[in-house]
Amino acid sequence: MSSSAQSTGPSYYVHSSGAFFAHDARLLYHQPPTVFTTPNTYNIPRLFHWEDEDIQARANGRFGYVDLHQWPQMYEKSYPWSVAIPRKHAWTAGQPMSWTWYTPAHEDFVPLPNSNLTVGFLATPKLEGLKTMRDFLLARFRQYQLSITRLSRDTNLATGTVRSMQVAYDRLRRFPLAWRDTVAMVAKYQQNILEACAVMDYHENIKPRMRIPTHPYPDTNLGWMGAFTQHEQIADRLFAAGVPVWLICPDSVVLPDRITVRAIVDHMVQPTDIVTAQFQDPRQAFATPFPVHYRGPGGLNHHIQAVEEEQRQSEAGPSWQGRNPNRSTSAQITMGGRAPRAQTPSQGSQSRDKWADLDHPKAPPRIETSTLALQKANRNREPSQIPLMPSGYRFPEPAVFTNVSSADSLKCHLANWLALQPFWVGRITQNPNHNIGPKIWRAFLNSSPDDTTPPEADTRAAKLKKAARDMFGTPLGTICQAPHGLATTA
Structure with missing residues (x-):
């Protein structure tokens, strides 16, 4: 007794033989x-x-x-x-x-x-x-x-x-x-x-x-x-x-x-x-x-x-979206045989207009409500009787990432921020008024997990590094050490 598949092409039917190989069909x-x-x-x-x-x-x-x-x-x-x-x-x-x-x-x-x-x-x-x-x-x-x-x-x-x-x-x-x-x-x-x-x-x-x-x-x-x-x-x-x-x-x-x-x-x-x-x-x-x-x-x-x-x-660091795919790479080679360094706006390091959203290839798209709010803000520099808001930033300003010329430094910035982000969101949630000055943010983003000992020099940069370590060192220490030893946590 046999059955066949009703279709065009070869007609297959059920039958058995002694040997059975991978190309045979159960x-x-x-x-x-x-x-x-x-x-x-x-x-x-x-x-x-x-x-x-x-x-x-x-x-x-x-x-x-x-x-x-x-x-x-x-x-x-x-x-x-x-x-x-x-x-x-x-x-x-x-x-x-x-x-x-x-x-x-x-x-x-x-x-x-x-x-x-x-x-x-x-x-x-x-x-x-x-x-x-x-x-x-x-x-x-x-x-x-x-x-x-x-x-x-x-x-x-x-x-x-x-x-x-x-x-x-x-x-x-x-x-x-x-x-x-x-x-x-x-x-x-x-x-x-x-x-x-x-x-x-x-x-x-x-x-x-x-x-x-x-x-x-x-x-x-x-x-x-x-x-x-x-x-x-x-x-x-x-x-x-x-x-x-x-x-x-x-x-x-x-x-x-x-x-x-x-x-x-x-x-x-x-x-x-x-x-x-x-x-x-x-x-x-x-x-x-x-x-x-x-x-x-x-x-x-x-x-x-x-x-x-x-x-x-x-x-990877630098965004690929800001590059022109139609531009010939060979046309950028100079007489000396070297490609010129790409020129990108460095608004983070300059005294840019803080009343305007950052416009940079590496920056995320503008938020329309934020742009409108900045346009309607009172720019009068006269002393205000209203108590000022706490200074500093809850999160790093985007310009901190866009003004980095070295790809390795940008990778360091991004790695530090991505490691800190989940912990920092939790802290901000519990204490919304916890703002950090831009210099401490920069000191933290420029640091590495190997910076375990405080600098001895009594300089302004050393003080900023110590402040950044005191602020962020404890949570980052556990994050950076966990993957290496495969330590189990209860």
């Missing part, structure tokens, strides 16, 4: 002119790879159908560990790792009391649940370090992911965040957990079997995400390692009498529990979407590279 789906087969799974999921997709975090902080942490993607040799991402059914409720798929509800968010800013923390029971997952992973990571001692590169890859997980958890536990940022940080924390598990599983269990296959092949681990591939050699290696795999081939090369087919299906499995809606403010019910990192064909490679590129640009 399941076959024919979508002319393409054939999807799997040698070791019980369904064929839909592949979101060729359709145009937005690489953008959704309402739950994850990336929808093209998220490698939620749905199988095309195999990418640059990220081979992605095939071992744990699937949602890998752990049952009550186990520590089941928190990997927890999605925060607004009821879990506890705003800071008596605050002008809507920032806060996750409720303590939720933080404790996330902590159990962290503790479980750290115990697993210590065992992994002992078993992979000779493969330092593999150990370093897992170490970096575990450190990122630690930083994400510390931000959730220590620093008040807005609700939207809390959702994104929980998702990032969970993604780091999943990636760390995948890296360790890949190097311990999958990579050795792919290098030296042994018969009989191990049973398929359906708790791993698996991958699609268009290459039979890759399918054979994943099949030999017990990884779920789906092979994609043109029907012109898949001859019905040359392939073993155990079952034919008439549809691909569609995702049913993946969030695709945009983030929405829970109180005012208006959409505030996360930024779009990339728009185009989806898939694993685009997803990872788009997110990594966004992170690199945020750390």
Whole structure:
């Protein structure tokens, strides 16, 4: 008895032979002119790879159908560990790792009391649940370090992911965040957990079997995400390692009498529990979407590279938006063979008009209400009988960043501010009148974590550095030291 797929092109039918290889089909789906087969799974999921997709975090902080942490993607040799991402059914409720798929509800968010800013923390029971997952992973990571001692590169890859997980958890536990940022940080924390598990599983269990296959092949681990591939050699290696795999081939090369087919299906499995809606403010019910990192064909490679590129640009310093893409680079070379230094406005260091918004390529877009307020402000310099507002700035003035000519100095400024920002928002929330003078801000932004001893010189610059250290040194010390030692915090 046999059944055939009703479609144009070759007609496939169920039949068995003695041997069974990676190119054979436990399941076959024919979508002319393409054939999807799997040698070791019980369904064929839909592949979101060729359709145009937005690489953008959704309402739950994850990336929808093209998220490698939620749905199988095309195999990418640059990220081979992605095939071992744990699937949602890998752990049952009550186990520590089941928190990997927890999605925060607004009821879990506890705003800071008596605050002008809507920032806060996750409720303590939720933080404790996330902590159990962290503790479980750290115990697993210590065992992994002992078993992979000779493969330092593999150990370093897992170490970096575990450190990122630690930083994400510390931000959730220590620093008040807005609700939207809390959702994104929980998702990032969970993604780091999943990636760390995948890296360790890949190097311990999958990579050795792919290098030296042994018969009989191990049973398929359906708790791993698996991958699609268009290459039979890759399918054979994943099949030999017990990884779920789906092979994609043109029907012109898949001859019905040359392939073993155990079952034919008439549809691909569609995702049913993946969030695709945009983030929405829970109180005012208006959409505030996360930024779009990339728009185009989806898939694993685009997803990872788009997110990594966004992170690199945020750390690079000078903005690329102020450059003219049509201007020839070769035309800027001087007779001496050197390119002239780019000239940009340096309004931060000059005595610029403080009654006008900063206009600079590196500055963020103007806020219309702020511009109108400055235009209507009373500029009379006569002494006022009204008590003056406290001097200083709650946050660094944008001009502090735009007047930096050195890219390294700008990176230092941005790194210091990004490290301080979550802590400082919490302090400002509790004490809105806590303003810092511009010189102390500059002294702090110019500092480095290595500045641990106060200067002995009794100069004005030394006093400013000491004041900056007294103001910011304690919170930054814990932030800078945490990632290096992988120290656990209760």
